[in-house]
Every structure is written in C-alpha cells, then in structure tokens.
Amino acid sequence: METLELQNIKLTWLRGGVTHLDGGAMFGVVPKPLWSKKYPCNDKNQIELRSDPILIQADGKSILVESGLGNGKLDEKQKRNFGALEESNVIQDLAEHGLSPEDIDYILMTHLHFDHACGLTKPADGGFVSVFPNAKIIASAIEWEEMRNPNIRSRNTYWKENWDAIQNQVEVFEGEWTLGPIKMVHTGGHSDGHSILVIEDGNEMIVHMADIMPTHAHQNVLWVLAYDDYPMDSISAKQKWMEYGLKNNAWFTFYHDSFYRAVKWDETGKSFTGKVERERK
Numbered sequence: 001m002e003t004l005e006l007q008n009i010k011l012t013w014l015r016g017g018v019t020h021l022d023g024g025a026m027f028g029v030v031p032k033p034l035w036s037k038k039y040p041c042n043d044k045n046q047i048e049l050r051s052d053p054i055l056i057q058a059d060g061k062s063i064l065v066e067s068g069l070g071n072g073k074l075d076e077k078q079k080r081n082f083g084a085l086e087e088s089n090v091i092q093d094l095a096e097h098g099l100s101p102e103d104i105d106y107i108l109m110t111h112l113h114f115d116h117a118c119g120l121t122k123p124a125d126g127g128f129v130s131v132f133p134n135a136k137i138i139a140s141a142i143e144w145e146e147m148r149n150p151n152i153r154s155r156n157t158y159w160k161e162n163w164d165a166i167q168n169q170v171e172v173f174e175g176e177w178t179l180g181p182i183k184m185v186h187t188g189g190h191s192d193g194h195s196i197l198v199i200e201d202g203n204e205m206i207v208h209m210a211d212i213m214p215t216h217a218h219q220n221v222l223w224v225l226a227y228d229d230y231p232m233d234s235i236s237a238k239q240k241w242m243e244y245g246l247k248n249n250a251w252f253t254f255y256h257d258s259f260y261r262a263v264k265w266d267e268t269g270k271s272f273t274g275k276v277e278r279e280r281k
Helices: 023-027 032-038 076-082 090-096 114-120 141-148 164-169 231-247
Strands: 003-005 009-013 018-022 046-050 054-058 061-065 106-108 121-124 127-130 136-140 170-173 176-179 182-186 195-201 204-208 251-253 260-265 272-277
Touching (some): 018 023, 018 076, 023 032, 136 141, 136 182, 141 170, 164 170, 195 231, 204 231
Parallel strands (some): 106 136, 136 170, 204 251
Antiparallel strands (some): 003 009, 009 054, 018 046, 054 061, 121 127, 176 182, 182 195, 195 204, 251 260, 260 272
16 A cells, blocks of 8 residues: 655555546547547556545544445446446555544545445445444535535436435535645535645645546646536636645645556646655556
8 A cells, every 4th residue: 555654644545446437538628649648548448547545644533535436336337337347445454554444533525426435335234334434524515415416417426325324424614624734625626516635744735636636647737527517617726726736846646546646746747756656466
C-alpha cells in the first residue's frame, strides 16, 4: 500500500476495486490521439480506473476519503458494463494497519456516485447494513439531497442501497466543512454537490480534486469528463484550485488514477517535481 507522509498526517491508499470505462467518456471532447498519449486504453477503448479510498491518520483520528466499490454490490451485467474486474479489499487493508471498520471516525464523500459510495454498505439478511457503523459520513447538502432524490440522468449512479442503511450517520454541510487541517469545499461540476479536499500541514499542502481531476492526465483545465453534469463549473473549479495548488507547491492526490497516487508539478504545471507511483503487480 502506497503512503504519503506529511509532518503530522499520513495518507495510505487502500484497494477499493477497479473499473474500466470508455476513454472517450472519461476525456469528453478531447480527441483520442491527445488523451491516449497521457493515459493508455485497451482494445475496447477502455481505460483502467482505480476506486481506492485514502486512509488519513491525523490527530488520533482514522478518516476515509470515499469508500470504494464494496463487495457483492454489482450484478454480473454491471460488472461487465463497468469493467469491474476487482472488488474491494478495504477491510483487509485496514486490518494490516491494526484497524477494523468500527475504528473509522469519519468518511469524507466528495460525491456519492456508485463508484465512490458502494463501499458504504454491504448485503445482509436480504437488505443492506453499514460497513463503518461508528463513522460520521460527510457530504455536501446538495449532494445528499440529489442522492436521495436523483433526476432522470443521475438515478443510474445514485442508488438507494448505498444510502438507505447509513442515512443516520450522514452529516451535511453548506459551502465548507473543516476538521483540523482538513477542509472540504463544495465545487459542483462533476455533480451539483461535488466537493474537493484541501489539507494543510505546516508548510505542506494537499489538494484532492476528486472527479473534476480524476487522474494526472486530466490536469488540463479543459479536459473534463462527458459524465460531468456541469462541465463549465468543473473547468472553473479546476482552474481555480490548480492555480492555488501550483502556487503553494501542493501535492495533488487521486482516487481513480491507476498510475499515480499523488504528484507535484512545477509552478508551470508541465513537469513533475514529486510523485507517488502506484505499485502495479
């Protein structure tokens, strides 16, 4: 498991599962000859995307960013359509750190699409129960509302089995939410309620832009997903937070990237000055 350690904070990437989605959809209107130079695809035009939660250990708290694909949540048709060749190993990975699901204090949900939220619940007794029963689950108020009342477009990704069993654990925020050095900021864009994370520890900074920059190859502010509900909001938010992160020599971290867990770019954004590569077996 890859880690990134700051002065008082440790990040560890857990194995939350993998999907393979259409590269054209993941890069929107960007022509394939451009995006495929930065992120390879298979012969079906699919790109490999991790769904790997980040364990944050700070101030005696154990915090997850997202929850992974979970286990037993996708039927065979969904596995085929989403290219889900691997389900979650989050519980096993937590155990290697001496943690159980009951030890998780917070789960920070940048948004609640299925590939981020399936790991919140698990099948049990003909229904679903919470995987992390003691955790406070944090999401923007807008995202939580859409999760429970999806529209005709979003109902394919906001599933009742991912929220019904955990609704008493959810705490929502408007605008911003903070916990010590961690700040969640509502941006919209990918979904109306989408949020990012900004972490400051001494003179170090992390910017986690979730699905408005799901991989290192999406660094260009105009390279946004066809899945984005509000692409102009994605562009605006990415432009703002890229500029902020580059100015402050920030680490940019990823949930979906199959090649890098975190990178630092130089101030021009053209070259890496630091990187945490994913171990590929």
